[in-house]
Structures are given as C-alpha cells and as structure tokens.
Amino acid sequence: MSNSLPQSLDLPEDVQTILTRFVEQIKQEWSTNLGSLILFGSAARGDFIIGRSNINVLLVVRELSVETLRRAGKFHQEWGKHQIVAPLLMREEDLVRSQDLFPLEFLQMTHNHVLLAGKDPFSGTKVDTARLSWQCEHELMANLVRVRQRFIEGHGRIEAVQTLLLLSITSVLPCIRGLLYCLALPSTEKDLHLLELLPKTIQFDPTIFLDILKVKRGLSSPGSFEWPKAYERYLQNLERFMIRIQEIRHEGRL
DSSP states (O other): OOOOOOOOOOHHHHHHHHHHHHHHHHHHTTTTTTTEEEEEEEEHHTTOTTTOBBBBEEESSSSHHHHHHHHHHHHHHHHHHGBBBOOEOOHHHHHHHHHOOOHHHHHHHSSSSEEEEEETTTTOOOHHHHHHHHHHHHHHHHHHHHHHHHHTTTTTHHHHHHHHHHHHHHHHHHHHHHHHHHHHHHHOOOOOHHTTTTTHHHEEEEOOHHHHHHHTTTOGGGGGGGHHHHHHHHHHHHHHHHHHHHHHHHHHHO
C-alpha cells in the first residue's frame, strides 16, 4: 500500500487499501479541479465499524457545474460499492457561507476531519457558538418529534422501534458534541466516551443513550432488549436531556 493516507488513521487495513486507491484516483482524475479532499465522519473520528459505517468525503472544487456533478456521479458508480458515500461537493465560497448557516455540521468537520489531498479548508476557522447552540436545540426538538411520529407510523412494532432508536441516537450525538463545545467542555472524544462523561460534564444520566449506542455499534445484542420499555426510557430521557439543556441556558452558560 502506498503512503497516500496519514499514519494516524485508525481504520482496518482493507478499508485503508480501498481508501488509498480512491484517493489516488481522485488525485489523478480531478487534479486540475481539486482544491481539497477531506475525510470526515466516523472514519476520521476513530469510530468506524466494519460492516456498519460508511466512508464520508468532502471534495472542495474550483469549478462546480452540472458536468462536474455528472462526472462525480460516474465516479460514485465505481466507488459506492466500497462503502464510500457519494461525495459532498462544494466550492470554497460555499464552505465560508456554511459556517453561519450550518454551524453544527461545520463544527463536526472542523473537529473531526483528515486532509487527504490539497489544502486544509478548515485551518484557522471558528464556529459561532450562539448560532451553534440554537441549532443543536432545534435539531434535538426535531429529533424528539420524529421519535414520537415514527413510533405512530410503525404502530409500535418492535422492528420499527429498534430502527427509530438507532436513527435517533445517530442524530442526537452530534448535537451533544455541539452543546458541549459551546460549554467549553470536552467534545471531541469517541462516541461512547463522550456519553460516559455526561454525568460529570452536565450532570445528566446517559444510560439509555449508551445502551442504544452499544446496540448500534454491535457491542450489545438487540435480542437482550425489551424494546417497548427501551423506547419509553429513551423518550423520557431525551425529554429530560432537553430540559437539562434549557436549565443550563437559563443559568447563562449558553
């Protein structure tokens, strides 16, 4: 395997091999239009799970036309079968605007990304914590509404409950990271450790969040769960978490 990837990447060898080939082809075929190639998400954060996680990349390009999108589509036909998600394609000016419009997403990329080619577009950037905290609370409320709605849509069936809880915890974790960042608390740890710190950082019991995350990561058997009870606990604790965040805001910490 070539030295295309940083040695700090914590990925299985076969995934690194695929990613190396991908990077080399991007460099070769997109060289004139490539500003940056960024790895983000679980693969960059060290939370990658074989058979469960995908590889997420950001392509910062100099020119972005419909023809560029068509070219990216053909490229994705080849690499999508290797767990590489369709690339997020942006121009540098799009990234600049996204700092204020999507502070939560921008924070995730700023804190957990790996430069694979070109220059680092996140170097020296800052996130507006006021905008970030409000987006996190907005996303949490939307998540809570979806958890209720999807329970109704799934008629409370066990398979529906399992799916909606796994989707929910995936969306809740970035919000927790964002809020901890706003509070100047540890926010860059791996998912499990981040939740384990919540009793100390914001005096909140994350047990049910941890339980669902362990199922998602394959560390716990779904068969060991009483999913209706798990749903009830999760719903109650998601509501409690939002109340706790509101208390912190009223304390003037957000």
